[in-house]
Amino acid sequence: RAQTALPTQHTLSKSFTKHFVDVINAEDGAVQVNMLGGPEVNPQDRAVAALERGLLDILWIPAAFTTGTIPEAQAMMLQNIGIDELRANGSYDHFANIFAEKANAHFLAWAETSAGYYLYLATEPAMTEDGVVDLTGLSMRSTGAYRPIIEALNGSPVAIPSGDVPQGLDRGVINGFGWPTVGLESIGLQDSVSYRVEPQFYNLANIVLVNQDKWERLSDEARDQLSRVALAYEQLSIDEMNMMGEADIAAADAAGVQAVRMEGDAAASYLSTAFDAMWNSVRGNVGDDVTDELRGMIYKAD
Amino acid sequence: MLAIISRLYHGLIFGLAAIAALLIVFSIALVVLNVASRALGYGSFQATIATVEYILLYFALFSAPYLLHTRGHVMVDMAIANMSGLPRQILEALIYLLGIAVSLIFLFVSIEIMSEAIARGHFDQRSVDMPYWLLHAGYPLTFGLLTIEFGRYLVTRRSLYGSTDANEGL
Amino acid sequence: MILEWYMALALLIGLVVGLMMLGVPVAFAFMATNLICAYIFMGDTFAFYQVVDNSTSLITRFQLAPVPFFILMGSLFFYSGIAQRVFTTLDILMGRIPGRLCFLTVGGGALFSTLTGSSMANTAMLGSMMVPEMERRGYHWRMSLGPILGTGGLAMVIPPSTLGVLLATIAGLDVGAFLIAGILPGVLLAVLYTAVIAGQVWWNPKNAPQYDVPPVPMAEKVHAFIVNIMPMGFVVFMVVGLILLGVATPTESAAFGVVSILILMAAFRVLSYDAVKQALISTVKIGGMVFFIILNSSIFSQLLAYSGASSGMLRFATSFDVSTVVVLIIMFVALLSLGMFMDPVSMILITTPIFFPLAAQLGINPLWFGLFVLISLEMSQTTPPFGLLLYVMLGVAPKGTTLRRVAVAAAPYLGCDAVLILLMYLFPSIVLYLPSLL
Numbered sequence: 001r002a003q004t005a006l007p008t009q010h011t012l013s014k015s016f017t018k019h020f021v022d023v024i025n026a027e028d029g030a031v032q033v034n035m036l037g038g039p040e041v042n043p044q045d046r047a048v049a050a051l052e053r054g055l056l057d058i059l060w061i062p063a064a065f066t067t068g069t070i071p072e073a074q075a076m077m078l079q080n081i082g083i084d085e086l087r088a089n090g091s092y093d094h095f096a097n098i099f100a101e102k103a104n105a106h107f108l109a110w111a112e113t114s115a116g117y118y119l120y121l122a123t124e125p126a127m128t129e130d131g132v133v134d135l136t137g138l139s140m141r142s143t144g145a146y147r148p149i150i151e152a153l154n155g156s157p158v159a160i161p162s163g164d165v166p167q168g169l170d171r172g173v174i175n176g177f178g179w180p181t182v183g184l185e186s187i188g189l190q191d192s193v194s195y196r197v198e199p200q201f202y203n204l205a206n207i208v209l210v211n212q213d214k215w216e217r218l219s220d221e222a223r224d225q226l227s228r229v230a231l232a233y234e235q236l237s238i239d240e241m242n243m244m245g246e247a248d249i250a251a252a253d254a255a256g257v258q259a260v261r262m263e264g265d266a267a268a269s270y271l272s273t274a275f276d277a278m279w280n281s282v283r284g285n286v287g288d289d290v291t292d293e294l295r296g297m298i299y300k301a302d
Numbered sequence: 303m304l305a306i307i308s309r310l311y312h313g314l315i316f317g318l319a320a321i322a323a324l325l326i327v328f329s330i331a332l333v334v335l336n337v338a339s340r341a342l343g344y345g346s347f348q349a350t351i352a353t354v355e356y357i358l359l360y361f362a363l364f365s366a367p368y369l370l371h372t373r374g375h376v377m378v379d380m381a382i383a384n385m386s387g388l389p390r391q392i393l394e395a396l397i398y399l400l401g402i403a404v405s406l407i408f409l410f411v412s413i414e415i416m417s418e419a420i421a422r423g424h425f426d427q428r429s430v431d432m433p434y435w436l437l438h439a440g441y442p443l444t445f446g447l448l449t450i451e452f453g454r455y456l457v458t459r460r461s462l463y464g465s466t467d468a469n470e471g472l
Numbered sequence: 473m474i475l476e477w478y479m480a481l482a483l484l485i486g487l488v489v490g491l492m493m494l495g496v497p498v499a500f501a502f503m504a505t506n507l508i509c510a511y512i513f514m515g516d517t518f519a520f521y522q523v524v525d526n527s528t529s530l531i532t533r534f535q536l537a538p539v540p541f542f543i544l545m546g547s548l549f550f551y552s553g554i555a556q557r558v559f560t561t562l563d564i565l566m567g568r569i570p571g572r573l574c575f576l577t578v579g580g581g582a583l584f585s586t587l588t589g590s591s592m593a594n595t596a597m598l599g600s601m602m603v604p605e606m607e608r609r610g611y612h613w614r615m616s617l618g619p620i621l622g623t624g625g626l627a628m629v630i631p632p633s634t635l636g637v638l639l640a641t642i643a644g645l646d647v648g649a650f651l652i653a654g655i656l657p658g659v660l661l662a663v664l665y666t667a668v669i670a671g672q673v674w675w676n677p678k679n680a681p682q683y684d685v686p687p688v689p690m691a692e693k694v695h696a697f698i699v700n701i702m703p704m705g706f707v708v709f710m711v712v713g714l715i716l717l718g719v720a721t722p723t724e725s726a727a728f729g730v731v732s733i734l735i736l737m738a739a740f741r742v743l744s745y746d747a748v749k750q751a752l753i754s755t756v757k758i759g760g761m762v763f764f765i766i767l768n769s770s771i772f773s774q775l776l777a778y779s780g781a782s783s784g785m786l787r788f789a790t791s792f793d794v795s796t797v798v799v800l801i802i803m804f805v806a807l808l809s810l811g812m813f814m815d816p817v818s819m820i821l822i823t824t825p826i827f828f829p830l831a832a833q834l835g836i837n838p839l840w841f842g843l844f845v846l847i848s849l850e851m852s853q854t855t856p857p858f859g860l861l862l863y864v865m866l867g868v869a870p871k872g873t874t875l876r877r878v879a880v881a882a883a884p885y886l887g888c889d890a891v892l893i894l895l896m897y898l899f900p901s902i903v904l905y906l907p908s909l910l
């Protein structure tokens with residue numbers, strides 16, 4: 001019994017369905033995955049609890065949604081070394097231990113890691129002397145994930161529900177928002193924004209968890225199959241995201257969205273502002289020791 | 303002594319309903335001030351949405367005992383209205399027992415969820431992070447009072463299916 | 473335990489409807505059904521944790537905030553006496569056209585609808601004010617009861633609408649766009665009602681005997697209009713205008729609606745502690761009742777999904793090669809039948825998780841479909857044996873009025889609702905034009 005924490009029709013959920021669920025079921029091997037659906041099965045913020053209690057066996061969820069239960073997971077989007085290195089240097093196992101301990105879950109996959117986030121704006125942003133965007137005077141719709149960077153860039157975070165975003169944008173309640181590098185077109189917002197701030201920051205961290213008790217009850221054969229497909233999915237999702245990101249940019253170009261591109265030192269400065277802001281937020285939630293440990297493992301400052 | 307307990311008990315039920323009403327007034331004020339502040343360029347209070355969302359929850363919880371007490375919960379009483387005597391008494395008793403059973407489950411389970419959330423330091427992620435136990439902090443009181451109210455209908459001659467006032471609704 | 477989807481569907485719906493029919497209060501019928509079914513589907517007492525834990529998730533949505541705000545707004549409007557004031561003014565403006573009391577009802581009903589979100593309050597108010605007056609003037613009962621039932625339901629379609637907010641939130645629609653989508657169909661419905669009345673009066677003038685009205689000078693009419701009707705535009709501006717100006721989101725503008733009524737009350741010198749207290753009490757009664765149902769029913773749709781009932785139903789329904797129209801008719805009949813013994817909130821909660829995905833699958837525009845459901849809901853409240861509006865009407869109508877009479881009088885207006893749905897089907901832009909301007 002599996003669930004995705006985003007709607008099953010969401011671009012990101014489809015990547016999981018295509019490269020994991022469908023592959024497993026097509027193999028007709030030791031396990032079959034019964035995909036129950038998206039957040040209509042359990043709301044995003046209750047899905048981890050459902051997995052922990054054994055009401056779900058497999059859960060695909062953006063790591064950011066789990067931080068109410070597992071605060072360390074907030075750091076997962078701050079890795080900038082790539083999945084191969086994460087697997088190789090023990091970071092993956094480190095997080096696996098955390099999920100086992102705090103969510104009774106076996107950590108099966110860390111996927112879609114090549115996609116990140118952009119800031120989208122309806123008005124052209126000002127630039128500082130160093131060539132970094134300056135959001136002074138702009139109201140940005142922000143949730144937990146974007147608030148640190150928006151504040152660091154002098155923008156005013158505005159809390160409005162996601163359903164109010166299109167109208168808020170059209171009516172000037174907000175001037176922009178942050179969004180993943182894929183999926184803008186699928187929610188139809190490309191006509192409401194005019195500028196995309198590049199480069200992308202952070203990295204998506206969508207994770208696949210399996211209920212620990214269930215995992216232990218599976219046959220070796222079944223576990224091998226799941227792990228093998230999960231590894232392949234991690235790799236395939238990288239290409240998938242790159243392809244979709246390009247398609248989305250093409251669609252946005254067609255809709256007249258211009259890129260505000262920072263390069264060289266300006267880009268580096270923008271990124272370090274973004275990452276440092278979020279690391280500080282992580283620090284506030286899990287303390288200095290854990291933050292330094294995680295940062296040392298998964299983040300390379302230039 | 304009994305009279306004092308009874309007065310306190312009714313005071314609690316009606317007091318909670320009054321708090322529910324005041325919470326709505328407060329949330330209206332909060333939303334209006336937030337919009338005004340934003341429109342005047344002073345930025346918005348990040349906590350507004352989370353606060354209003356919690357108010358909606360507590361509004362529902364705090365008005366529930368009052369509604370059961372005043373027969374304000376909507377129900378279909380066609381079957382019961384056409385019954386009388388012993389069959390009706392039995393059906394009513396079964397309904398009250400069902401109400402007691404589900405209220406008790408909510409009562410105990412919410413306490414469990416709360417203590418677990420406190421022990422493990424869970425957070426509820428909204429426009430600002432809230433401690434998770436706060437989501438369930440109103441449950442024990444509400445469902446405790448609902449249990450008592452159903453119990454009162456069960457042991458006294460009062461019926462939940464007495465006169466109802468159907469003039470108000472959606 | 474893993475059940476076939478139709479077993480799960482039958483269990484969930486059968487249990488909740490059965491308990492309701494036995495007389496279990498709706499919220500507790502949902503509570504019991506959820507606990508029992510969750511235990512059956514998940515096979516573990518952990519299921520109870522999930523039911524209780526998830527109960528907070530739907531209710532803590534900012535988009536639902538307009539529900540109590542709109543209820544408070546409407547209650548203030550009625551308890552302050554502003555409603556009567558507006559009505560009296562309309563009466564003066566109407567002059568002496570045949571069937572004037574009927575037209576007055578439709579006009580007043582439409583105006584109240586733009587200021588309140590409650591069809592019951594509208595029906596009750598118009599019924600208690602107009603029916604005795606019409607009887608006194610020798611109107612046929614068909615003419616006195618019918619228009620009131622018809623216009624009572626307008627409040628649900630024309631914004632602000634509490635049920636509209638509820639439906640939009642649960643179906644995941646854009647609340648603001650959905651509210652605005654209701655404007656044109658609401659106005660059109662009022663026009664259709666007017667046509668029916670004109671027809672009835674023309675067919676048999678004895679239905680609505682003429683009587684002399686003292687003539688009111690034009691200057692006085694204009695004065696009454698400026699003083700008592702124009703200020704209502706302020707309320708509409710606060711609810712709809714602030715959205716369009718980009719000052720407030722649709723969710724936030726509801727709070728401004730309440731403030732604007734309070735300002736009007738102060739301006740009319742009817743701002744009293746008593747009126748505010750009465751309005752708050754009725755907000756707790758109605759809003760608390762609705763929200764407690766939502767609190768206890770949010771996991772119902774999750775169980776439909778978890779058990780596979782939703783997706784099974786979807787596969788089943790789309791496996792037949794039937795046209796969209798047939799599916800719409802089936803859903804329409806299902807809603808009307810459910811409405812025979814259920815309140816609209818429960819109906820929304822039970823049908824939305826099944827109907828909306830199906831409509832999406834068929835490529836039906838969600839805003840259009842939402843309005844289709846809303847009008848069907850409204851109709852179901854005026855059909856016997858359990859149309860809530862029929863009973864509200866019975867409660868305020870003079871002695872000797874029977875349920876049969878109320879239902880017969882309502883029939884032509886139900887016809888108008890059906891015609892409206894047909895028009896919406898033929899010309900979808902009736903619904904979609906205004907939201908497209910947003």
Ligand code: NA
Nearest residue numbers: 455458459460
């Ligand atoms: Na009793």
Ligand code: NA
Nearest residue numbers: 585627630632
């Ligand atoms: Na209305």
